[in-house]
Amino acid sequence: MSDLSQITLYSGGHRGAEAEFGKLAERFGINEVNFSFEGHIGERTTGITVLSDEELKKGDVSMDIVSQRLGRNFSKIEKIRKVIQSIFHMVNKGYQVFVVGWILPDNTVKGGTGWGVELARLFNRPVFVYEQDRKAWFSWINNSWQEVVPTISHKTFAGTGTRNLTEDAGKALEELFTRSFQ
Secondary structure, three states: OOOHHHOEEEEOOOOOHHHHHHHHHHHHOOEEEEEEEOOOOOOOOOOEEEEOHHHHHHOOOOHHHHHHHHOOOOOOHHHHHHHHHHHHHHHHHOOEEEEEEOEOOOOOEOOOHHHHHHHHHHOOOOEEEEEOOOOEEEEEEOOEEEEEOOOOOOOEEEEEEOOOOOHHHHHHHHHHHHHHHO
């Protein structure tokens, strides 16, 4: 992709992986949209789009479904609900989905980040997870996680993940952007 100004990262601007996605987008001259909601304070201030209650509701889903799909229960239901709703907007806008976190034995991804992965799988989007313990990228191919070396190859992509970004994961994100845009 030669005109980087035509590429857009959709994220949430949270501390950790999302902030790192944003810093790299800024460095490479890529548009950055960070979905937020009233009362949320993210680390990134570039491209903030504050979702109204009506817009958040477009991403609403029963927390029972989220809990069942991810195989766990969430405390602080109302706060996580808004995070889940904003993740819908990221995945809905970004064709490719890039995530940093941990793949669990049941093939879900740890935490609220896992909902972005589940949505990508449900929407049949290319999804890539940098697995921090294994220090490698994986993609959901033929109903299993397979190790890959991804590139950002579409004009829209979502970037999300853990707040607890490791140094290796930060390097993996930088390598992803360099491989994709230089």
